[in-house]
Amino acid sequence: MSKRKPYQREMNNDWWLKNAFYSKYMIREGSSILITVYSLILAWGVFRLSQGEEAFNAWLSALQHPISIIFHLLVLLIALYHTITWFSLAPKAVDLYIKGKPLDAKFIVAGHYISFIIVTIFCLVLIML
Amino acid sequence: MSAQTMPTQQAVSDKVIEVEILRYRPEQDEKPFPQLFEVPYSPDMSILEALQYIKDHLDSTVSFRWSCRMAICGSCGLMVNNVPKLGCKAFLRDYYPQKIKLEALANFPIERDLVVDMGDFIKKLEEIKPYIIPATDDKCLSEGTYKQTPEQMEKYKQYSMCINCGLCYAACPQYGLDSKFTGPAALALLARYNRDSRDAGSAERMKIVNQEEGVWSCTFVGYCSVVCPKGVDPAAAIQLLKVESSKDYLIGMFKPD
Amino acid sequence: MNAQQTTTNQLPEKKYIRSHEPIFWGLFGAGGMLTAFLTPVMVLVTGLLIPLGLIDAEHLSYEKLHQFVSSWYGAPIVLVLVALPLWHTLHRIFHSLHDLGIKRGRDWQQVICYGFAFAVSVFVFTLLLQMLSL
Numbered sequence: 001m002s003k004r005k006p007y008q009r010e011m012n013n014d015w016w017l018k019n020a021f022y023s024k025y026m027i028r029e030g031s032s033i034l035i036t037v038y039s040l041i042l043a044w045g046v047f048r049l050s051q052g053e054e055a056f057n058a059w060l061s062a063l064q065h066p067i068s069i070i071f072h073l074l075v076l077l078i079a080l081y082h083t084i085t086w087f088s089l090a091p092k093a094v095d096l097y098i099k100g101k102p103l104d105a106k107f108i109v110a111g112h113y114i115s116f117i118i119v120t121i122f123c124l125v126l127i128m129l
Numbered sequence: 130m131s132a133q134t135m136p137t138q139q140a141v142s143d144k145v146i147e148v149e150i151l152r153y154r155p156e157q158d159e160k161p162f163p164q165l166f167e168v169p170y171s172p173d174m175s176i177l178e179a180l181q182y183i184k185d186h187l188d189s190t191v192s193f194r195w196s197c198r199m200a201i202c203g204s205c206g207l208m209v210n211n212v213p214k215l216g217c218k219a220f221l222r223d224y225y226p227q228k229i230k231l232e233a234l235a236n237f238p239i240e241r242d243l244v245v246d247m248g249d250f251i252k253k254l255e256e257i258k259p260y261i262i263p264a265t266d267d268k269c270l271s272e273g274t275y276k277q278t279p280e281q282m283e284k285y286k287q288y289s290m291c292i293n294c295g296l297c298y299a300a301c302p303q304y305g306l307d308s309k310f311t312g313p314a315a316l317a318l319l320a321r322y323n324r325d326s327r328d329a330g331s332a333e334r335m336k337i338v339n340q341e342e343g344v345w346s347c348t349f350v351g352y353c354s355v356v357c358p359k360g361v362d363p364a365a366a367i368q369l370l371k372v373e374s375s376k377d378y379l380i381g382m383f384k385p386d
Numbered sequence: 387m388n389a390q391q392t393t394t395n396q397l398p399e400k401k402y403i404r405s406h407e408p409i410f411w412g413l414f415g416a417g418g419m420l421t422a423f424l425t426p427v428m429v430l431v432t433g434l435l436i437p438l439g440l441i442d443a444e445h446l447s448y449e450k451l452h453q454f455v456s457s458w459y460g461a462p463i464v465l466v467l468v469a470l471p472l473w474h475t476l477h478r479i480f481h482s483l484h485d486l487g488i489k490r491g492r493d494w495q496q497v498i499c500y501g502f503a504f505a506v507s508v509f510v511f512t513l514l515l516q517m518l519s520l
Contacts, residue, residue, distance in 0.1 A: 013486055018211060040506065053449075079425040
């Protein structure tokens, strides 16, 4: 008779706290919560815009509230974290070969960062026009 | 052991490193328990060698798998301080003077001590049809071998380096949460065959990829590629298969089979 | 149970069920790309530079914005900028619920998550359609 009795370890719901890599993964995934709220603020802005000038200006002045400033600062940080993680994983979704050798991941990541800087400056200039 | 003599530093060392092993003896234990051992420390000693020291000198009942001692057989995978490692490729010097905690590979059932039941993993490897499926009206054996350019080989070579050690499964929370997931190594192996110019079995294998438990259980944690001792990068294989599966989905919408 | 037996026998041909995840993954990827490249600068402008007066609020005035939003090219841009990130974030939230071990009612979780992204998209789309002047 078999003496086998394999022991299945439980995976607790706090597994992502036990390993720094998993924690960073969860922060990456969790960034979606703040970015969702930011998108809703923008959607609300579109709604207020549709209601007329007074309503839109009320939305604009609500954004000046200290809580709003702190919130947007947090969103900026977490959005940048999303950007960094997104770019760092980007090479894994690229299947490019040059002269039979896979394109170096460093170039792909650098390309993303250069585009990011150009896009950001372009947008800032555009809004000022 | 090689004939080459060890450097003098190994001679007499009173340095000791603590190694804690999560023990599990199925015939007498209800659940695993930690046991502490003290092993003479030497900077060139691998964790596998420390385990062999324990088995030879301290407790002969400790069970663990090993074979080649050179990171090619894939037998000695285990959790070192909660990180999946090959025992032969991890060294005491990277942990000393801290204590080392050893545990059987995560996400697999413990068979005994550091030995896991890899049955599910092996089953998944078999399921993805890990062999070249030639086109049906292909040439006869007498007509010679299939030629392949270095460029064609480069497309899949990295994914063929897998040694089936299972570290990526121990690193994958999605496999831990739901073992129906085909998992990193099997999907990387699948990519290896789908990307091979001699193979014509992609359509068959895409059926496996397209399932929920195919690539779509993956949330791109990416730890599988970090722990892989052979640089296979299963996360990249899965990501590229997701792209392939999406193309396949679009084609399937217009041309249902 | 004898696990050895099943592995040595001929594997029976399995029934494969295709996942519809590619649709959501496509939207997730597009939204994620947009979020990675544009959300930081959007937050910087709308949430910090304008409210703090570091950029003159005239640049985001009602007049200017309304004109842009009601144009044929402005409306789709605003729709994408506002709604697409939601298809990214709610996809992640849906999968995070599974990561956190909330396994009950996955179907409903899916309906609520993607339904939310859909509802906000429709909401913004309707508003833009109202403002559109061709």
